[in-house]
Amino acid sequence: MRCLLSAYLLPLILHSCSGADWCYQTQVSCESHCKGPDRWSEVSADCGKNRQSPINIVTKKTKLDERLTPFKFTGYQTVFDSTMKNNGHSVQVSIPITATVSGGNLGETYKAVQFHLHWGTNGGPGSEHTVDGEQYPMELHIVHMKQRYNRLEDALRDPSGIAVLGFFYEESSSSNRKYDLFTHGLRSIQNTNGNTTLRKISLNQLIPPEVNMTNYYRYDGSLTTPGCTEAVVWTVFENPIPLDREQLRAFSTLKFHDGNPMVGTFRPVQPRNGRVVYRSSGAAVAASAVLILASISAALGLSRPH
Template sequence: MVWTAALFFIVVPLVNSEDYCYDEPQCDPYAWGDMYPSCHPLLEELHSPINLDHQMTRNQSLEYLHLEGFDEIQTGHWTLKNNGHSVVMEVGGGMSVSGGGLPDVYHTIQLHFHWGGPASNGSEHTVDGRRYPMEMHIVNMKSIHPNLTAALDDPTGLAVLGFFIDVVYADNVHFGLISQKLSSVAYKGQTTKIKPFPLMNLLPKHNMSQYYRYYGSLTTPPCSQVVVWTLYEVPVYISWSQLAQFTSQIFSTEEDAEQVTPLQRNFRHIHSTFGRKVSVSKDAKLLAGAAGLPLSSALSLLQIILLGSFIISGL
């Protein structure tokens, strides 16, 4: 599917890479609306990202999505690129997403990442007000559209699968197929080839029926409100060292820039749901107990519970 590969250069970046940023007042997310009206939070009401809390509705019809080709090794090569705003992997053709309440079949185009800094978390969506260290987005375009321009005129033109990323001490071997290549795309504009692998290996394959669903927007300019969001409840786990490769070794500037700038905190701020319905899949835990909390928060909660039990037993 040649057209799918070509779309990569249109999807990310969606606008001139000099037109927006994350860390300078004149072009950060709060200023995007000055140049891109659809990004203005007071003019439009379907913005992303949002906070996921207990104000959600269970939908028994939301079951597994069908991820066609995700278990297979695709032909050719994938391309990893630093576009100055994120690290993006173009996956070409051969994969699609359907079912699970999606209104159509969507062709998979690319995936990219959002992260924080060496001492701060950086997922775009939050869970009960808490951020995970990273968030991965798999971008898919409705198959009936010939190009992105047409998809951006469709209220459900894109389907994005979002995955929270948390940290443990051991490396994620599958994720290493990407992280080991990051040194080749450290600076803006750099690209490298990646040998395709089963994309399902990156995902929480045993918990793929647990997710949240809502209608929102792109989280980068032009902030088009055309996205069917599917956010998976169970995170992907990588190591601290793999996380550090993003937060400390990726730059938003070109290699020959007078002053190189680390690419950090590349996430958009949280927006109000404005009464939008956020649905919970049939098997999701609905943020029950510590299930919806980042690992560090879950451990803190466990410590509090254990401490409380110790105090009570000593009374």
Template sequence: MVWTAALLVIVISYVNSEDYCYGEPHCDPYAWGDMFPSCHPLLEEHHSPINLDHQMTRNESLRSLHLEGFDVIQPGHWALKNDGHSVVLQVGGGMSVSGGGLPDVYHTIQLHFHWGGPATNGSEHTVDRRRYPMEMHIVNMKSIHPNLTEALGDPTGLAVLGFFIDVVYADHVHFGLVSQKLSSVAYKGQTTKIEPFPLMNLLPKHNMSQYYRYYGSLTTPPCSQAVVWTLYEVPIYISWSQLAQFTSQIFSTEEDAEQVTPLQNNFRHIHPTFSRIVSVSKDAKLLTGTASWPLRSAVSLHLLQIILLGSFLSGL
């Protein structure tokens, strides 16, 4: 559909990407409020991301969401793009999200990632103040809105499904369909095609009834307070080498590539919940699991350095 294609472009370019960054003091997340008033933490109270802790409320009515079209192969092609701030997978039409306490049906638009560096974790939300290595966001827009501008003016205009990503030693086969394409989108503006696959193959399909819910904002400018957040309790597990592909192969500019300065730590800082209620789904375990400690041990760092060196040598 034409409106879907147009929306895909708008979703990843609704602000001038030159206006914000993650690593420079004049344009990093703490300075966003100077350029985008709605990002100012003292003027707005419902910011994201937040820390998840034991101060939450069980809601027995929160059951599994209905993920329409997530278990089939969609027609056409998907596009993977480096937008200078993340890697975005534009998934076209055919998928939607509803139920699970959401106020409407939401059309799935895209998914993107946030990550840390070789020795730091990079999820946006934290669990008991600890970060996971990565976080994936599936962005969905309320079906009643014809465009993103209207959706961002609605406190529940977007529904974002957030998935923590943790690290093990074995590759995630389906995740590899994305990570193996990263070298083709090394620089900002580069795009490559990906053959569609059942999106459910990326997700912790046996634990989809375990999640946390709160109302917040976009985690990038303009930081609109228009998001119903669903954060899943059980992470996606990828390998060390797949994590290394994100922390070493993506660059914001060609100049960064020449200086071997990859895009890293592309996450926004944590914000207070204030008076917001953070709800726990019927089946969630109330944080009985724990997030990984930051990857700081000598063994972990040495292993990742070996992987990065191997990746570098293989490209010579």
């Protein structure tokens, strides 16, 4: 059986498969002989370390960090053509232009390398990160590495060499027309190693204006597929991206290498192991506004004659 490569590591081969290939829980069976998430440490020892991703973000335990200021994006608005590929466990799109993110206490400028997604079954729960135990239908990861590195291998040796921006999706009653070309392209990559050209797309196109980019969480973690390298500064945005049911279901039409439906492509949440999850001042402001409104409502309720 050929090696399945981590979505984060393509197109560079950074780890060789040992023994059976890794797979998601939905692929585990008596016949498959692949190693599900509970056995990934047998494929790569890093998968058993203490700074693993994804995690469940418990909002009341997050810590306000005033340094988590708005990001500065460059090249996110640039339109490009790229290859969209079914790599055997996800759909991945390489980013052939120079697009960077800085600010937000990242410390350095990071350049975008690729983006990919994780999803459930026919639009059901499928995000990797969860918030207060809630699992969203899907999650987008835009993967960046420090601009000063030329090779992903070098970035992965740096404990903060990779920065991933994570976005949740939620089901909407209306379709997100900016995703039409993307979801239509899925029809051409049903089978593993299938690829097609995705034309005239930009990173901004993936993120609608209603996603408040100042509301986010931050923690130190890892890649979420083997080798699970602990080199990732995670930013998980609070506000989800809306897609309608059919758009969400379109991802479940893809197939794993064995021809079975590509569903449940997420790693279960990992222990936090004492790590602090920080929240941006934007997220804190939103939370404060809710509390203020609740206080006003309560006060009005108390002052009303009965």
